[in-house]
Amino acid sequence: MAAMAHRESMLTAAAQATGPLAGIPVAVKDIFDTSGLVTSYGSPVYENHQPKSDAAIVTLLRRNGAIVIGKSVTSEFAYMAPPATRNPCDLRRTPGGSSSGSAAAVAAGIVPFAIGSQTGGSTIRPASFCGIAGYKPTLGMLPTVGMKCFSWSLDTVGLFGAGVRDVAYLAQVLSGRQLAPGDVTANPVFGVPDSYPWTAPSANASGVLDMAVRAIEQAGGRVQRVRFAPWMADLVAAHDTIQSYEAYQTLGFEYDHHRAGLSPLLAGFLERAGRVDTGTYVQACVLAEQAKARLSELFDGITGLLTPSAPDEAPDGFASTGDPAFNRNWTLLGCPCVNVPGLGGTRGGPIGVQVICRPWDDTRCLDAAAFAEQAIAAAVGRFPAT
Secondary structure, eight states, rough: OOEEOOHHHHHHHHHHHHSSTOOEEEEETBBBOOOOOOOOOOOOTTTTTOOOOOOOOHHHHHHHTTTTEEEEOOSGGGOOOOOOOBBBTTTBOOSSSSHHHHHHHHTSSSSSEEEEEESSTTTTTHHHHHEEEEEOOOOOOOOOOOOOOTTTTTTTTEESSSSSHHHEEEEEEEOOOOOSSOOSSEEEEEEEESSTTOOOHHHHHHHHHHHHHHHHHTOOOEEEEEEEEEEEEHHHHHHHHHHHHHHHHTTHHHHHHHHGGGHHHHHHHHHHHHHHHHHHHHHHHHHHHHHTTTTHHHHSSSEEEEESSSSOOOOOOSSOOOOOTHHHHHHHTTTTEEEEOOBBBBTBBBOOOOEETTTHHHHOOOOHHHHHHHHHHHHTTOOOOO
């Protein structure tokens, strides 16, 4: 944890709390402002920085009775520089990033819920690596005011919990929307891509996806093979262009005045980002909007897509937080995504599968993810199906 609240104040607050999250401890990624806790954004530039107000998502937590017990470690400004946090499933591996501490805190049983974020793959990928549920809502469903902005077109609040129903309940409380699954959706139809024009999963991840497909079919769900159009491959470059151009603006003060305090990885990224011209950025934004207008091509006839959450298990060591190749496109398109835990790879670590739906179809996305989670649990025998 990057910072912890005082024990006595937490106990007092928990005893007095009311609301649907009354007394429940929550960890908050250290890119969200907290009036009572240091917020450093994962950077020495903001060491001992004390905001005077809470981020909007923190206010929502507290209004509903949750107890913010501490700030979870983040990669520097939620970029890619690996922090020191270890994966509770295997201490020799990364937990992923940039929401490293949020995923690890839930996986280790420190808290039942944690708040993270996703600009590329910073919620779904760590959830996959740590064997827990992660939910990236539709872009804009949860407020990002008071979050250290990296890319205003992409930044999304992410939620972590042990299982899909956990994150669905938390999202329902925070958003005021009916999101928590009741009776799991009967016979959902999952679209499973034949291939991915922009990347390829490892044999390990492909094997896990095949196991999930078999479990879903055994539980009465249906699987339909789908083929991505070639234009999907162009979205990776569009995401990179938009993220780069916007990060050069949002982190302009830090880059211009505190460059020596930035990691070489981030400083190098921002140097390259400064070369992205406005015309190229506008073209990428237009491409993204055109792609959003074609989403019916992807989702017609299916409940949601089912893909790997990450190309493989968590990498060994701490040189990298992993590859967001299976997340970037959906973040760009604003789609809700849920990491479904329960399966593992050949090297002994968790690998999740990801349910993806069209924007603002979050209820269906969480329902389908809950179905998949229950089917997987029944297939592997970890606990009886209900």
